[in-house]
Amino acid sequence: MILSPIDPKQPLQTEYSQAVADLVSALRTGLASNLHSVYVYGSVARRCALLHRSNLDVIIVSHQSFAQQRTTLFNTIKWQFQKRYPHITEINFKTAMVSEVASLDSIFSWGFLLRHCAMCVYGENLSECFGDYEPSWEIAKHWNMDIEDWLAVYRNRIARAKDDQELHKSQRIIAKKMLRASYSLVIPRDRNWYDSPLECGKHFLRYHPEMQVEVERLVIMLSSRVIPKRSIIGMIDSYGDWLVKQYKKTEFRIG
Incomplete structure (x- = not known):
């Protein structure tokens, strides 16, 4: 059986769509040209998130490492979201560089995650670098x-x-x-x-x-x-x- 990717054409739940848009805007401001692409995964991507129960799970792919500004950027975003979107319990971030994702060594890690468990919400969709997967x-x-x-x-x-x-x-x-x-x-x-x-x-x-x-x-x-x-x-x-x-x-x- 070939696994199906998450349908990108299906709109996000109303309670989360603006939050995702604001998140992308904050990341574009914070990372500028270093930001390659942004993805959501988990219950928000599957359109089954529950108010005051579900996290917002995010994957950030950058061109270069941003380790020095990572803590400040993420803490600022989390602080803003606590005020604007109290129904989102927490924001979880995963980060990677383009060179890590678009690699044969990442087939069962980043490749599978982006292809079948996530949805691209900004930038070049790296899931297209990978074919469909069979359960194994x-x-x-x-x-x-x-x-x-x-x-x-x-x-x-x-x-x-x-x-x-x-x-x-x-x-x-x-x-x-x-x-x-x-x-x-x-x-x-x-x-x-x-x-x-x-x-x-x-x-x-x-x-x-x-x-x-x-x-x-x-x-x-x-x-x-x-x-x-x-x-x-x-x-x-x-x-x-x-x-x-x-x-x-x-x-x-x-x-």
Whole structure:
């Protein structure tokens, strides 16, 4: 099965279209001729963002590095957006230079991300440098083989969370990662790709119905409800350990 790119002709949700336009304007002002192109990905690009729940995920491609002005530029944009667009919970930035993106080494990283998970909102669309992709273990493992590292990092963050807001943010992030990692395990059989964590869980269960309870718990972790630390850590230690072992088994089998 050939994966379809996100339709660029479909308009963004009304609540996000002006925010994206303002973001592009701020980046053009801040980076001037160094800015090559801008992309949005995640729920805003898929037109399923939720007010006061969804982040604005952005990819900035530049001609040269802008490391020296990066922190100031991004903090200024975030401060402005907190005032103008309170329904956007956070802006997440990924950055790369043109030479990094338009490279054979980036086929399963930047290539796949731009071609099938993102939408160009300014500049030359580098996704056109890449052909369409078929679902494969190469894609699956590139995006989720790091699950063991994520589990260790977020186990620590959750254990050290100082308040409910910090805990809730971490529980949602690791729940999304675990649901997506779950589906990636079955991509070689299912031959598809889903970015939505809920869709990932649903299609994963077609192959592992015995994990129904675990997936239901991860879905609860995605909700607005704050889960006790011990319960989240329990999921990371039990189901997370199962995921890690399955990845190692699959990599050994498929390579």
